[in-house]
Amino acid sequence: MSPAHPAPITSPSDLADPDQLIERITADAYSDDEQLWAFQQAFQHGVSLPCDAFVIGESVSVVAFDYDGNERRGLTARCRLADGRAYVVAASDVVFPPGTDGTRYVASYRKWMGLTAFEPKTAAPTPGETWRERVFSHLLPDPF
Numbered sequence: 784m785s786p787a788h789p790a791p792i793t794s795p796s797d798l799a800d801p802d803q804l805i806e807r808i809t810a811d812a813y814s815d816d817e818q819l820w821a822f823q824q825a826f827q828h829g830v831s832l833p834c835d836a837f838v839i840g841e842s843v844s845v846v847a848f849d850y851d852g853n854e855r856r857g858l859t860a861r862c863r864l865a866d867g868r869a870y871v872v873a874a875s876d877v878v879f880p881p882g883t884d885g886t887r888y889v890a891s892y893r894k895w896m897g898l899t900a901f902e903p904k905t906a907a908p909t910p911g912e913t914w915r916e917r918v919f920s921h922l923l924p925d926p927f
Contacts, residue, residue, distance in 0.1 A: 785884045795833060798883050801887070801890050801891040801894045801900075802851070802894070804825075804887060804888070804891040805891050805894060805895050806896065807825075808822055808825045808891070809821055809822075809895070814852055815854050816852070817858060818851055818895070819850050819858060821856060821893055822850070822858055822895070823848055823849065823850035823858055825888065826848040826858065826874065826888055826892075827848055829884050829888055830845075830848070830884050830888055831866050831884070831902075832845060832846055832847060833845060833846045833847075834883070834885055835864075835879075835880065836860075836862070836877045836878060836879045836880075836885060837877070837878040837879075838860075838862055838870070838872050838876060838877055838878070839876070842862075842864075842865065843862035843863060843864055843870075843877075844862065844863045845861070845862050845877060845885070846861050846862065846869075846875055847860070847861040847862055848861075848865055849861065849871075856873075857874070857875070857896070858874035858875070858892060859871050859872065859874055859896060860872055860873070860874045860876075860877045862877070874889065874892060875889065875893050875896060875898060877889060877891060878901055922927070
């Protein structure tokens with residue numbers, strides 16, 4: 784069965800609402816398999832790669848999105864660490880910096896899966912701030 788072709792995204796405002804993005808991506812896809820192929824194509828066309836992101840708090844470079852036909856696994860993201868090691872993780876576990884296309888696509892994919900969007904406190908740290916600094920800064924007093 785050939786993958787469905789998502790409707791093209793015509794402007795950034797088309798990306799703002801996850802429901803609208805889901806509707807555009809899955810417009811001609813009827814089964815879960817077809818919808819996953821459509822999401823994979825949308826991610827490939829809509830998210831510029833490689834791009835910076837976080838996985839379980841570690842800074843990574845996302846180099847590819849894939850769907851291998853396994854509906855239970857869903858979309859995956861191929862990520863590379865600064866030291867060159869590469870991993871394949873669930874695309875729904877990748878956290879992109881706020882306001883990026885990656886953030887909008889992952890939010891739509893998570894919503895389609897029935898998951899909630901990432902909470903602001905779990906969003907990606909700002910440049911120059913480590914994940915641990917962001918999460919624990921309010922818990923520990925400044926030692927100086």
